[in-house]
Amino acid sequence: xxxxxxxxxxxxxxxxxxxxxxxxxxxxxxxxxxxxxxxxxxxxxxxxxxxxxxxxxxxxxxxxxxxxxxxxxxxxxxxxxxxxxxxxxxxxxxxxxxxxxxxxxxxxxxxxxxxxxxxxxxxxxxxxxxxxxxxxxxxxxxxxxxxxxxxxxxxxxxxxxxxxxxxxxxxxxxxxxxxxxxxxxxxxxxxxxxxxxxxxxxxxxxxxxxxxxxxxxxxxxxxxxxxxxxxxxxxxxxxxxxxxxxxxxxxxxxxxxxxxxxxxxxxxxxxxxxxxxxxxxxxxxxxxxxxxxxxxxxxxxxxxxx
Ligand SMILES: NC(=O)c1ccc[n+]([C@@H]2O[C@H](COP(=O)([O-])OP(=O)(O)OC[C@H]3O[C@@H](n4cnc5c(N)ncnc54)[C@H](OP(=O)(O)O)[C@@H]3O)[C@@H](O)[C@H]2O)c1
Numbered sequence: 654x655x656x657x658x659x660x661x662x663x664x665x666x667x668x669x670x671x672x673x674x675x676x677x678x679x680x681x682x683x684x685x686x687x688x689x690x691x692x693x694x695x696x697x698x699x700x701x702x703x704x705x706x707x708x709x710x711x712x713x714x715x716x717x718x719x720x721x722x723x724x725x726x727x728x729x730x731x732x733x734x735x736x737x738x739x740x741x742x743x744x745x746x747x748x749x750x751x752x753x754x755x756x757x758x759x760x761x762x763x764x765x766x767x768x769x770x771x772x773x774x775x776x777x778x779x780x781x782x783x784x785x786x787x788x789x790x791x792x793x794x795x796x797x798x799x800x801x802x803x804x805x806x807x808x809x810x811x812x813x814x815x816x817x818x819x820x821x822x823x824x825x826x827x828x829x830x831x832x833x834x835x836x837x838x839x840x841x842x843x844x845x846x847x848x849x850x851x852x853x854x855x856x857x858x859x860x861x862x863x864x865x866x867x868x869x870x871x872x873x874x875x876x877x878x879x880x881x882x883x884x885x886x887x888x889x890x891x892x893x894x895x896x897x898x899x900x901x902x903x904x905x906x907x908x909x910x911x912x913x914x915x916x917x918x919x920x921x922x923x924x925x926x927x928x929x930x931x932x933x934x935x936x937x938x939x940x941x942x943x944x945x946x947x948x949x950x951x952x953x954x955x956x957x958x959x
Contacts, residue, residue: 654679657859658716660749661723662696663687663957665823666763669815669851670720672949674859681714685723687820688958701745707752718862720761721749721799724792728767731788732910742791747798754803761858762799765792766812766846766873771913774845774877778810778869778922786910796869807862808869810918815851815941816950818957824848825941828884832893839901842881847873847917850937852944857927866926871918876934883934890938 655678659667662682668691671680675693682689683699697714700706701723711719724742725731731738746762753760767789768782784790799806814825822830831838849857849872857872878886881900888895903914920931944950 655717656681656715657718657720658683658699658711658714659720659722660699660701661685661721663689663818664722664726665815665817665821666722666813666851666854667720668818668953668956670722670855672952673852673855678859681716683723689956690958691952691956701748704748704751704755707748708756711752711756711758716758718759718761718859719749719753720763720858721746722763724795725788728786728788728912729909731791732786735787738787738791739794742788743794743798746795747802750799750802750806754805759862760799760803760806761862762795762806762808764796764808764810764869765789766810766871766916766918767913768793768810769913769916771915774915774917775847775919776871776917777919778871785913788910800868805867807858807867809854809858809872810869811854811872812846812848812916812918813851813854814848814937816944816953818953819955820957824883825887828887828898829891829893832888832891832897835894835897837897837899838884839899840879840881840884841903842879842900843914844880844903844912845877845915845917846880846883847875847877847920848883848934848937849874849931850940852940853932853937857923857931861923861926864926870923870926871920872923872931873918873920874932874934874937875920875924875930877917878934886934887938890935891942
């Protein structure tokens with residue numbers, strides 16, 4: 654069986670990626686500070702700080718593919734700690750790209766939909782980024798370094814959801830857990846995105862990497878939706894009280910970090926390369942529901958330890 658090493662191993666995306674792939678690939682979660690216990694998934698502390706050390710560890714683990722998800726993902730924390738953000742998001746990405754490039758290991762680098770000014774729907778891969786905050790600037794710098802150090806890398810711009818763990822709630826977790834406990838939530842009706850289920854993202858990215866696709870690709874769902882409508886649609890599928898979902902507006906002036914209002918990405922290129930649609934929101938929600946009934950939610954809740 655081929656193996657895939659996933660950095661950011663205690664993170665939201667990495668855990669779902671490993672669960673999704675564990676029957677067809679051998680996933681290895683590369684850890685930083687937190688430990689993970691997940692059936693059928695190996696994990697190892699991996700030092701991303703120096704390409705030389707990383708190369709030595711990769712020579713031992715010998716993955717066929719590396720997926721780089723590690724980073725500082727809190728937009729507000731990045732704004733408060735720009736040097737730490739540049740280090741975690743851009744410098745570590747460069748190190749991973751350099752090490753995988755020199756060993757000719759295929760790399761999937763996880764980027765973001767957050768790179769644009771947010772005044773236009775459906776940005777394409779060739780639209781010029783215009784980052785509004787530190788997080789976006791560091792992720793853009795990461796893309797540039799990765800392309801320089803490992804031109805064969807696949808760089809995935811995305812926005813995903815899936816089941817989280819006790820230290821990290823996803824957007825869908827926040828809505829589901831709030832509504833299940835009777836708490837109202839306020840959702841922005843002026844912020845748009847094109848979310849994809851983490852498992853669909855993982856499977857699609859593997860397919861593209863196995864077909865030797867490289868460069869930047871938008872891997873997002875087929876539907877552009879506001880955060881408010883996302884919550885309503887999710888509540889409907891999960892049978893949750895939608896009257897607890899209140900309409901709100903993102904007002905840029907009240908935030909520490911400026912945020913784009915429209916983060917939607919055009920996935921035409923991905924659909925062409927995959928030879929199919931990426932997926933509708935209802936199909937993602939039904940899979941999320943099925944994952945819960947099959948035990949994914951419970952398994953991930955307790956998978957990460959300090
Ligand atoms: N969540 C989204 O909707 C979203 C949207 C667009 C793009 N993305 C991108 O997707 C990727 C994964 O996001 P996520 O939400 O799954 O992340 P997450 O849950 O916040 O997890 C981040 C991971 O990075 C690790 N990490 C942090 N600092 C590190 C460092 N200095 N060295 C090594 N590892 C470090 C953390 O390890 P410890 O816990 O051990 O510190 C953790 O495993 C990120 O690149 C993010 O920019 C996310």
